[in-house]
Amino acid sequence: MEELIRKIKGIINLSLEAEEHLHSISKEKTIPKGSVLIREGQTVNKIYFVTDGCLRSYCIDKNGKEHTLQFAIKDWWISDYIAIHNNESAILTVECLKESTVIEFNAEELDETFSFFPEYEPFQRYILERHVVSLHKRILNQLQLTATERYNLFLEEYPDIESYTRNYHIASYLGITQESLSRIRVEKARK
Amino acid sequence: MEELIRKIKGIINLSLEAEEHLHSISKEKTIPKGSVLIREGQTVNKIYFVTDGCLRSYCIDKNGKEHTLQFAIKDWWISDYIAIHNNESAILTVECLKESTVIEFNAEELDETFSFFPEYEPFQRYILERHVVSLHKRILNQLQLTATERYNLFLEEYPDIESYTRNYHIASYLGITQESLSRIRVEKARK
DNA sequence: CCGAAAAATTGATGTACGATAAGAAATTTA
DNA sequence: TAAATTTCTTATCGTACATCAATTTTTCGG
Numbered sequence: 509m510e511e512l513i514r515k516i517k518g519i520i521n522l523s524l525e526a527e528e529h530l531h532s533i534s535k536e537k538t539i540p541k542g543s544v545l546i547r548e549g550q551t552v553n554k555i556y557f558v559t560d561g562c563l564r565s566y567c568i569d570k571n572g573k574e575h576t577l578q579f580a581i582k583d584w585w586i587s588d589y590i591a592i593h594n595n596e597s598a599i600l601t602v603e604c605l606k607e608s609t610v611i612e613f614n615a616e617e618l619d620e621t622f623s624f625f626p627e628y629e630p631f632q633r634y635i636l637e638r639h640v641v642s643l644h645k646r647i648l649n650q651l652q653l654t655a656t657e658r659y660n661l662f663l664e665e666y667p668d669i670e671s672y673t674r675n676y677h678i679a680s681y682l683g684i685t686q687e688s689l690s691r692i693r694v695e696k697a698r699k
Numbered sequence: 700m701e702e703l704i705r706k707i708k709g710i711i712n713l714s715l716e717a718e719e720h721l722h723s724i725s726k727e728k729t730i731p732k733g734s735v736l737i738r739e740g741q742t743v744n745k746i747y748f749v750t751d752g753c754l755r756s757y758c759i760d761k762n763g764k765e766h767t768l769q770f771a772i773k774d775w776w777i778s779d780y781i782a783i784h785n786n787e788s789a790i791l792t793v794e795c796l797k798e799s800t801v802i803e804f805n806a807e808e809l810d811e812t813f814s815f816f817p818e819y820e821p822f823q824r825y826i827l828e829r830h831v832v833s834l835h836k837r838i839l840n841q842l843q844l845t846a847t848e849r850y851n852l853f854l855e856e857y858p859d860i861e862s863y864t865r866n867y868h869i870a871s872y873l874g875i876t877q878e879s880l881s882r883i884r885v886e887k888a889r890k
Numbered sequence: 891c892c893g894a895a896a897a898a899t900t901g902a903t904g905t906a907c908g909a910t911a912a913g914a915a916a917t918t919t920a
Numbered sequence: 921t922a923a924a925t926t927t928c929t930t931a932t933c934g935t936a937c938a939t940c941a942a943t944t945t946t947t948c949g950g
Contacts, residue, residue, distance in 0.1 A: 567839055575842035577835060593832045622821065629820035630813060636827035641784040643834035644768060648758055650841055651766040651874050655937075675898060683842050688937055690899055846907075866928060879907055881929055 509536050511559040512611055515583065519631045526625040533617040539563075539604045541672075546588055546602040553615050555587040556580070561608020562669065564677060565600045576681035579605075579666060579673070585635065587615070606672040655684045656692050700727050702750040703802055706774060710822045717816040724808040730754075730795045737779055737793040744806050746778040747771070752799020753860065755868060756791045767872035770796075770857060770864070776826065778806070797863040846875045847883050 509531065516522050516530075539545065539561070546552055548568065556563065558580045565586055566576045577600060580586035588600040592615050622629055649658055659682055663670075669678070676686040684692075700722065707713050707721075730736065730752070737743055739759065747754065754771045756779065768791060771777035779791040783806050813820055840849055850873055854861075860869070867877040875883075 567843070569843040573843070575839060577839060589828070590832050590835050593828055622824070626817040626820060629817060629824065633813070633820065633823055633827065636824065636831060637780070637784055639831050640827060640834065641781050643831065643838065644781050647834065647837060647841075648766060648768060650838075651871070652758070652760040652764070674896090680842070684936095685938060686898075687900085687939080691937090694899080865926090875906095876908060877928075878909085878930085882907090885929080 509534060509611055512557050516628075516631050519634050520627060523625065523627060526621075526628055529621060529624060530628075533613060533621065535612045537610055537612055539608045539610055541604055541606050543604045544601060545604065545610075546598050546600060548598050548601045550598050552588045552591040552598045555585060555592075555613045555615050555618060556602070556610040557585050557613070558582055559609045559611060561610075562605045562672060563602055563608060563610070564605050564673075565602045566680065567600050574676070574680050575683075576677055579669065579677075579681065581666065581669075585639075605677070650683060655682060655688060656695070658682050659689065659692055659696075700725060700802055703748055707819070707822050710825050711818060714816070714818060717812075717819055720812060720815060721819075724804060724812065726803045728801055728803055730799045730801055732795055732797050734795045735792060736795065736801075737789050737791060739789050739792045741789055743779045743782040743789045746776060746783075746804045746806050746809060747793070747801040748776050748804070749773055750800045750802060752801075753796045753863060754793055754799060754801070755796050755864075756793045757871065758791050765867070765871050766874075767868055770860065770868075770872065772857065772860075776830075796868070841874060846873060846879060847886070849873050850880065850883055850887075 512534075513522065513527060513530070522530075536559075545556060545563065546554065546565075560582055563580045563586050564576055565578045565580070565588065566574045568574055578584075578586060586602055588598045588602065590596070591598045591600070622632065649661060653661070659678070662678065662682060675689055679686040679689040682689065703725075704713065704718055704721070713721075727750075736747060736754065737745065737756075749771045751773060754777050755767055756769045756771070756777055757765045757767045759765055769775075769777060777793055779789045779793065781787070782789045782791070813823065840852060844852070850869070853869065853873060866880055870877040870880040873880065
């Protein structure tokens with residue numbers, strides 16, 4: 509939790525009351541590998557801040573295939589924002605790829621924080637802007653790069669991710685099959 | 700401008716001072732079809748709120764091909780957020796697809812507004828959350844749907860857009876060539 | 891440390907969409 | 921409204937990646 513407080517203080521001035529309030533509504537948790545924090549179809553009201561480890565959010569299409577929306581490593585937030593924003597049940601599943609520590613918030617309580625402590629808003633704005641920018645980049649990459657180029661960029665962005673993800677996690681993030689990713693890796697190694 | 704003020708008031712309570720300040724830093728403009736509001740390579744410091752018409756943001760890849768990031772219709776904001784967030788020059792071009800009215804803001808002045816009038820923050824948060832959700836949906840669609848399915852969804856989302864966009868605008872948003880889109884339309888018409 | 895299960899690789903074949911080019915249609919401009 | 925320009929369509933052929941299936945490798949529980 510000190511981790512997050514420090515992050516917040518890097519962006520804004522946080523009063524002692526606000527800090528205490530954040531403490532009071534959050535819960536630091538150690539999550540074992542493989543556990544599921546949000547499950548498709550269920551009600552979503554939690555938002556997670558990752559301080560260590562890696563989580564993944566994905567959906568399952570009508571043919572049963574998984575599609576990875578996000579890998580959340582240190583300093584990123586993860587949840588099912590579509591469900592929360594539209595007040596629907598989860599279409600995403602959020603699972604833990606390696607033992608991780610997260611700070612769990614109730615979405616509504618976090619929302620209330622903003623009205624209680626408006627000073628906290630600029631941090632949230634910063635987070636959301638960063639998120640929008642990263643999504644814009646991902647869409648532009650998807651539109652203009654080949655699978656191999658996307659894979660190389662992905663490795664730059666998540667340098668040691670292959671030590672704890674499955675091949676098909678990455679493939680389903682890049683928008684290709686695991687077989688194609690396997691071939692891309694063979695090609696890459698050959699050089 | 701009344702348009703935007705009304706929107707804001709639908710989300711938050713806006714004091715008279717805040718409203719006057721917004722007026723003082725914004726400029727309502729009528730933009731002729733074809734004009735360019737932000738050009739790749741140049742410095743970006745403007746953000747636009749569309750009250751009528753339609754703008755498009757796109758980038759040009761190393762082969763000279765265009766890729767559409769966004770269509771901004773009524774009630775959406777548009778700019779080059781990647782450039783603004785990273786404080787770099789524009790990688791996107793924002794052009795006007797049909798005569799439009801927009802409200803122009805200076806990005807820094809809009810940012811200052813938040814410190815002057817924190818009451819305005821929840822509106823910005825709402826806007827950013829909506830944006831994140833729409834980008835999440837787009838990415839998931841791109842990962843799991845065929846070109847035809849994406850095109851049909853696109854038409855639902857932007858019902859009358861074909862009356863003022865070029866075929867290749869839409870194709871480059873969907874991630875296909877204009878020739879493929881042409882074939883998809885023929886197929887669709889045949890049924 | 892072993893065996894079962896999951897994941898990754900490899901090969902053969904299929905397909906959705908891309909590239910190129912040429913002609914038709916629509917739009918803009920004079 | 922005619923000419924010029926841009927956009928759209930259509931056809932042929934090419935390719936990146938998908939699918940399916942068999943085999944090897946890795947992971948993990950007991």
